[in-house]
Amino acid sequence: MVTKNIASDQKVKAMSLVEVRTFIEHLAKENPDAKSELNYTSPYTLLVAVVLSAQATDASVNKATEKLFKVASTPSEIVALGEEGVAQYINSIGLWRAKSRNVVALSTQLLEQHDGNVPGERQALEALPGVGRKTANVVLNIAFNQSTMAVDTHIFRLGNRTGLALGKDVLAVEKALVRRIPKDLLRDSHHWLILHGRYICKARKPECWRCPATIVCHYPNKNLG
DNA sequence: AACTCGGGGCA
DNA sequence: TGCCCAGAGTT
Structure with a gap:
């Protein structure tokens, strides 16, 4: 999917491990109680x-689920x-067609194979229709307290743009992040990175003057206002 | 690796 | 108008 919206066609140098730690610690300070x-x-x-x-x-999704979950919030109800x-x-x-199909099929499978519960293992999660690696990583991180790194479009862009984690596809970026981010910070880093990518290190017109980590960022086209 | 699903937000 | 959005499945 994702390689087109890096918003930088120039070569970006990878951060050193010291820079990675500095970057993550700055983002942690920026958003201390980050959550989904x-x-x-x-x-x-x-x-x-x-x-x-x-x-x-996520605004459009929340608008839909707010109504949907009021009517059906369990597999059997869906x-x-x-x-x-x-x-x-x-x-x-x-x-919405594919998603409606997947949500019902996924719920049916939960009832038939997992007693109506969400499994806490990657393989079982990724076997569900509509669930790929990224979705499984989010569920494992949030619902099962695992130190996974779910790479979405924001984190992919941020990683490649800043030099935090370079990679041609989302899996390569995920592996780089898992390898390079200090273990004790890895789980929460998912939230820090996604929010930072969304509000500051944006696809268009990144607001670098608001970024607490420009000092370690290798993005050549910094928008410093 | 490329293609398809897809309506809404935003510049 | 064109780009982008908390991707996954198929060819």
């Missing part, structure tokens, strides 16, 4: 929300609602 901005109240609604969030803004029923709540976000 998606709307969820359980591992199941988290899973559904993340599946729905693919290539959509299955009872059916694809058409789910679709009527989520057709304001893109990819």
Whole structure:
């Protein structure tokens, strides 16, 4: 997917490990109580929300799930609602046909294979329809307290732009981040990075003058206002 | 590696 | 109008 929106076609130098630590510690200070901005109240609604969030803004997803979860917030309730029923709540976000299909199929599979619970193992999660590596990483991080790094479009862009973690695809960037970020900071780094990428290190017109870590950033086109 | 799904937000 | 959005599945 993602290689087109790096917003820099110039060569970027990788950060040193010292710079990586400095960068992460600055982001931690910037956003001390970072958490997901998606709307969820359980591992199941988290899973559904993340599946729905693919290539959509979280504001549009939250608008849909706010209504949907009021009607159906468990696998059996979603299955009872059916694809058409789910679709009527989520057709304001893109990819809604496939997402309606996946959410119902995923819920059916949870009931049939996992007693209606969200599994805490990567393999079982990625076997669910509509769930790939990124979604599994988010669920493992938030619902199962694991130090995974879920790389979305924001983190991919930020990693390549700043030199924090270079890679041609999301998996390469994920591995670089896991390898380079201090272990004790890895789990929360997911939240710090995604929020920083979203509000400051933006795809268009990054607001580098607001960034607490420009001193260690290798982005050649810094927008310092 | 490239293609497809996709409506809404925003400049 | 064109770009971008808390990606995944298929060819």
